[in-house]
Amino acid sequence: MTDAVLPAIADAPPVAAPTTSLTAKTRRRQALAYLQAAPMALVFLVFFVVPLGLTLIVSFWEYNEYEIIPSFTVQNYIDVFEGCLNTADACTTVRTYLSTLKFCALTWAFTLVIGFTVAYFVAFHVRSRTMQMALFLVCTIPFWTSNVIRMISWIPLLGRNGLVNDTLMGMGLIKSPIEGLLYSDFSVVLAFVHLNTVFMIVPIFNSMARIDRALIEAAYDSGATGWQTLWNVVVPLAKPGIAIGSIFVITLVMGDFVTVGVMGGQQIASVGKVIQVQMSALQLPAAAANAVVLLGAVMLMIVAMTRLIDLRKEL
């Protein structure tokens, strides 16, 4: 079961020739391990660590309309938090983050419930392994089109003269179209859930598939009800999957500006949008400062989540 879902854990490194001594063998194994990790480390270094370092450096630079000037100033950060000491009216940054956090929480809650249910169904209620794989693949079908298209296809459905409003009015349930279906918090959350649920399903299904069926039987034999089994056996064992899925969903929603832009009619702020507007106005250091603040916020959330679950131990 496990093998079918997880990429097989790398086979043991090739065994050294039997003639070499034991210490040499371990040393060689260690060297080999580093060598095996090297390509990934190199990719990380070039495409992750270096750009991140540059972003951090640039966030302290000065800028004008057409150039960025190497120097050290915290003005960009002061600008990010401009007006935030005023408690009467929340500043732009606080407002933006609150709005983004709200979407995070809502999307997370919905994707978790839907993702968990779907994964549970596929993992425990579908008996045949072929059927399981088939249903699992069905979940990924929406990914065959780009996420922009999946998002935009909601618009004709939800619009003022869209399918939903037309149908409801045709049935006589409402007199005037519901405006809040499109370009509202509702449509943003709807699109987020639609786009991101799969990121919950996959890791949770993966965790569930690795649960030993004997445990469930044991719980059942000991007289646990269905809910008790679910809550005390399945959920704790599916925790790593839940945690990984949550990290996916939360980081995706935190950094998103396209979905919020399209589904919110560009009227709803998101941190990503702020950064994008500044980038297109060539205010790169200001955008970098915002990016660093965003990175900090996301990291805090992930640290908080890993506090709840020790991922490495669970895996």
Added chain:
Amino acid sequence: MTTPIKLSRRTLLQGAGATGLALGAGPITGFPNVIAAEPVTLRYLGTAVNQSGDIARKVKEDLGITIEYIPVVTDEVTKRVVTQPNSFDLLDTEFFSLKKLIPSGNIQGMDARRIKQADNITPVFTKGEVAGKKIGDQGTAPKKVFYLEGQNSKNFAGSATEWITLIPTTYNADTLGIRPDLIKRPITSWKELLNPEFKGKASILNIPSIGIMDAAMVIEATGDYTYPDKGNMTKAEIDRTIKLLIEAKRAGQFRAFWQDFNESVNLMASGETVIQSMWSPAVTKVRSQGVACTYQPLKEGYRAWATGFGLPKTLTGRKLDAAYDFINWFLSGWAGAYLNRQGYYSAVLETAKSHMEPYEWAYWMEGKPAEKDIKGPDGSVLEKAGATRDGGSFETRMGSVACWNAVMDENTYMVRKWNEFIAA
């Protein structure tokens, strides 16, 4: 995005074969240097608006120059010029970007003596006049940034010099688009954009530098405040403008904001909005879907924009010659007529006129009712016989310009306040 040029093998062969003949062919004469040598390719950086496969094909036929389009959005053009000045040979961008581009030192002044039609470029650019009458010059009016003090100068010249920053390609006057079938009453003023009557059915564009000017037009129309220069506000004026926008937003005035051409078309065509800031070809597109849409002239005037060709400083030798040849070709009429037929205006009107049918000229430029069906460059019917163009003739439209797209001195502050507006 991919470039829209489609060169078939046939056109390529024609182009190659035509290199020798092109000298005598058609109205294009006297471009000697480039043609003799092997074909030149020019990498043309600009927005997709002016980048047409037809133009590339025609210039290949006439001059043997291959145009390789790099289509990006306006902000991206600016970014490229500032950060990657060697990634293109020819630049097509908006005049207001010059306030960022020229100080970067990556653009060279164009030698007016090498531009054959330099003296015939419409006075909209050179003097800020239409038919002898001064037009609005608030914002980055082209006449303020048209000339440089020297070829490599970073200062704009106050009067005519021989160094031109950008040779105009297209320009137009923007106003509000409306759905007359849903509004059912005449709209005559910018202030209608924030009229509570259209609550939840209005939109403006989410491009800070342009959106804030549309808002300023509204504020002036209500008589609330008159800006000394809408295109260059003080911090206090920015605060005032954004405050009004925030109030309108919180009251639910806007259905959505739009960012690109297609979004504006969809909002209008689907009836999500009935009044919004819009671009002329977007109105045409809504109409071509069979939906009534008017590009409504308003009594306070238009917000105008203009784009033009510039040369990167690093361009030399044959490529530089080819660029000048291309620009001269562009001003010689065929391209001008092509753009005029899409509702834009071209830089040298006389040459464009000679490439248009009299009835076309009368419809597009003189504001007269169409004698015959008006066709677009691709042959599709845009307007039936008898229709007149919104806003009337060239002189009426361009003569009513109130301000120009601009980059403000307080741009950084403005962008920050705009983000506040979006977050409100």
